[in-house]
Amino acid sequence: MTVANVLIGLAVLAYLVFRQLQARPVKQKSNQIFLLVVAVYGLYSSAQVLQGHPLSPGGLGLVLVGLVLAGAFGLARALTVKLWRDGDQLMRQGTWLTASLWVIGVAVHLGIDVLAEKLGAPAGLGFASLPLYLAITWFVQRVVVNNRVRTA
Structure with missing residues (x-):
C-alpha cells in the first residue's frame, strides 16, 4: 500500500504543479470529481x-x-497565483513560489509523519494520508483563488 500511495501522491503532485504553472482561463465552476476521488482514496488508505x-x-x-x-x-499558495485580464477573460497562473510551496508542503506533511511515528502513530500513515493532504490543500487553494477572482 505504501509504494502505491507514494506513486499516486507523486503523480497527483506532478499533475497539480504542472497544471498550476500553465496560464489558463479561470473557471468559476470546475469539476470537483477528481478532487473528491483523491480525498476518498486518502481516507480509505x-x-x-x-x-x-x-x-x-x-x-x-x-x-x-x-x-x-x-x-x-x-x-x-492561493496568494501566489497571478490573476489578470486578457480581454474579457480572467486568467490565472501559478508562480515558481506556488510550485515551491507545493513541494515544501508535501515534505512538511511527510516530516510530520516521521514525528508522529515517534509518538505512536502507525508507520506509513503519512504516505497513506498523502492523497487526503493533497485534496485538502488543493481544495483550500481553489476556494481562496475563487474568492480572489470575485474581487478582481
Missing part, C-alpha cells in the same frame, strides 16, 4: 493503515496539525 493500530494522543495531535497545515499551505 489512511483507514487501512489505522485499522487495528489506534493513534496515541500525540500521534493524533500531529496528524491533525498536518491537516491544518494542509489548509495553511493551500492559503499561502
Whole structure:
C-alpha cells in the first residue's frame, strides 16, 4: 500500500504543479470529481493503515496539525497565483513560489509523519494520508483563488 500511495501522491503532485504553472482561463465552476476521488482514496488508505493500530494522543495531535497545515499551505499558495485580464477573460497562473510551496508542503506533511511515528502513530500513515493532504490543500487553494477572482 505504501509504494502505491507514494506513486499516486507523486503523480497527483506532478499533475497539480504542472497544471498550476500553465496560464489558463479561470473557471468559476470546475469539476470537483477528481478532487473528491483523491480525498476518498486518502481516507480509505489512511483507514487501512489505522485499522487495528489506534493513534496515541500525540500521534493524533500531529496528524491533525498536518491537516491544518494542509489548509495553511493551500492559503499561502492561493496568494501566489497571478490573476489578470486578457480581454474579457480572467486568467490565472501559478508562480515558481506556488510550485515551491507545493513541494515544501508535501515534505512538511511527510516530516510530520516521521514525528508522529515517534509518538505512536502507525508507520506509513503519512504516505497513506498523502492523497487526503493533497485534496485538502488543493481544495483550500481553489476556494481562496475563487474568492480572489470575485474581487478582481
